[in-house]
Amino acid sequence: MSQTSSHAFSDRAAGVTEASAAPAGIRLCRPDDWHLHLRDGAVLRDVVMDSARQFGRAIVMPNLKPPVLTTEDARAYRGRILDALRLAGEREGDVPAFDPLMTLYLTDRTPPDEIRRARESGFVYGVKLYPAGATTHSDAGVTDLLGQCKATLAAMQECGMPLLVHGEVTDPDVDLFDREAVFIERVMQPLRRTFPELKVVFEHLTTADGAAYVAQAEGPIGATLTPQHLLYNRNALFKGGLRPHWYCLPVLKRETHRQALLKAATSGNPRFFLGTDSAPHPRGAKEQDCGCAGCYTARHALALYATAFESVGRLDRLEAFASLHGPAFYGLAPNAGTLTLERVADPIPRNLPLGDDVVVPLAAGESLPWRVRPERGSAAD
């Protein structure tokens, strides 16, 4: 397996590694999802296999109700994820190997000792900054990062614990579409001047400003990119009417931003890697007078990314983005297995079961040109 480019093959039966303009398939080192919401309880049981069938690992976001605040909370949540995976896998006749990499939810009061405990646990890989009020389940988040969290950030820098950032200011005077760009000036730059060795992941980038900042900044920084921000601009929110299932935060931006993000994702720059931000909400919570933010993309994640990469003729860069840059940033080895995408039209279902409701996936009802080849031995064969 090449460590620099995806293997294209022209014929499914032959499985040869011969690149062509429109390959019939691509084989990748097994990818990871560096930004994922799995939720809890019945919802967790319904979504976990969608990720585990494609990804070897995922950075699991801590914005539960109540949030994952301590290493002990993270240990218990990790156990529930693995239980849900086992149950769902047994139902389908196959339990895939899937390692949930846990995170803690940073608050104004996270003690520095908690960071050290998290680091020693071996299963906590990051601490998540939600500016209070910025997004779904962020009310327990941070009110003033450098004012409240200096000692905790110093502990993170010292023990090499990454800070994962929802990068939007919450100032109501700042236009919703400018909140990421303003965050860079008001929070990211002062933070990184104060803690130049702190590892930072700028999550779900949505602007050309963010992409330029990450590409040029000094010191240890990476960024995740979602499939929706690579494939759609803000017109998708209003196509023929109001479309709540395209609404996530940070919100989709104009086309120039989408193009800059796609350029960053396909540039080969190791600072950019895959993070779906798949965020399931029940249909009832999205389709109402004040609907929740979040797009569900886990089921078709790799097919969505492949569609985006192919749109600019850069399928050869998909493997590095999906499977190599993320582990390198987090100091981990790439996964051992592989995943094969085949050019088979795959319609996205109108909805999927989610607890006592359903979830409407991103691009429901549309057909993608790619699908993940079911693994031998799985019930889907």
Ligand SMILES: NC(=O)N[C@@H](CC(=O)O)C(=O)O
């Ligand atoms: N992205 C979203 O729109 N929603 C996420 C939270 C987040 O990642 O900001 C969620 O948890 O639903």
Ligand SMILES: [Zn+2]
């Ligand atoms: Zn976020």
Ligand SMILES: [Zn+2]
């Ligand atoms: Zn998220």
